[in-house]
Amino acid sequence: MLDQSVSKVEVKGFAARFYDQLLKWGSLGKYERFLKEAIAKMNIEKDDAILDLGCGTGKNACLMARYLGANGRIVGVEIGEEMAAQFEKNCSHLSNVFLLRQSFLEPLPFKKEFDKVFLSFVFHGFTQENRRKIIDNARRALKDDGQLIVLDFNEFDLNEKPLWFRIGFKTIECPLAFEYIRINWKEQLKEWGFEIFEQDVWFMETLRLFKAKIKS
Template sequence: MNLTQEMSKVEVKGFEAKFYDRLMDIITFGYYPFFIRKAIKDLNLQKGQRILDFGAGTGRNALLMHRYVGDEGEIVGLEIGKEMQEQFLRNCNAYQNIKLENLRIDSPLPFNEEFDVVFISFVLHGFIQDKRDIIIQNAYNALKPHGTFAILDYANFDVDKAPWYVRFPIQKVECPLAQDFIERDTKKMLESFGFENFEESFYFGGYVRLLKAKRWK
């Protein structure tokens, strides 16, 4: 399959961006708020940590993470979508330690061993593999030694053998890059960049995973 970046739906725009949080709640029949709270809790964030949020969206995740890092910590969101940026700034305006930067995560970033955690939620699957590699390298560079790269995204499984209600949205609704991501070994992908010591939490019947990996050096 000749996959191109244009097939990606990772950059949300227009109506979908304007009502993104509400749409996520509707299409998951109201389950998404409970799921994302559980996933953020499973990050095991600590007071005072510095978090880098790749593809920060509306700031929904940043606000949840703030509950754990507190006013002593800092959250820096990276987002390039204009509508998403506007919502992020509006939603997080009350917190001086939640910041937003207009930087592409699939181009080299200026951060060097500055963050305790890099978090990316349902974004990595939307890029071609060469771009995923850049994103992973950016995460590695941004993390302090022993820092954690946390990927909330699809787990790895055989899409063709999945139940129809899993197979249909992936093959007919998602971008073609999603299936490519699902059928690659994400752990091996991360190992090639120096990540180790994996921890996993699964959701939605095991088809969605929070994968945490450590930068040791």
């Protein structure tokens, strides 16, 4: 059984300090364009309250904040010291974006406060036990009509992808990601109290943004 020690989801050191730049250079600018397109698919309303779990450098928060009005807000949750420092620096000019320094594996101090709970490329990096804790936190934090929105890997058979993709995935990703892409998340989330009702896919259908609501 895999444990959390094999995860690569917490970024530290040089990679944390230059995280956004490395992604931009490594993708030749395509990652930022992809993020903008994915966040546009979230259909953010101007008065939304958004909880960003694993908010990292604040890049996503800055992009989401463009859609908010004076009454909208974003709360980012981040435990990594270096990532949190990047978040505070990047979002310092936004009066409706806040940072909570806490692990989102622990119970969060929110109950039915948010219209959207967002996770971007962090969910795959946890054990199934910890993924369940994250989903439980999301359910408590969401309003009854709120949405869980996850931007991460899609479900796919790695052996069916081109050789260059297989090599890259095996080189970069942790063992938890290999487990993640084999899970039927529509069925798993039903067991955990959510229903996926909309999704968009990119990059040979290996990346996905899905929206889920609390089961009635």
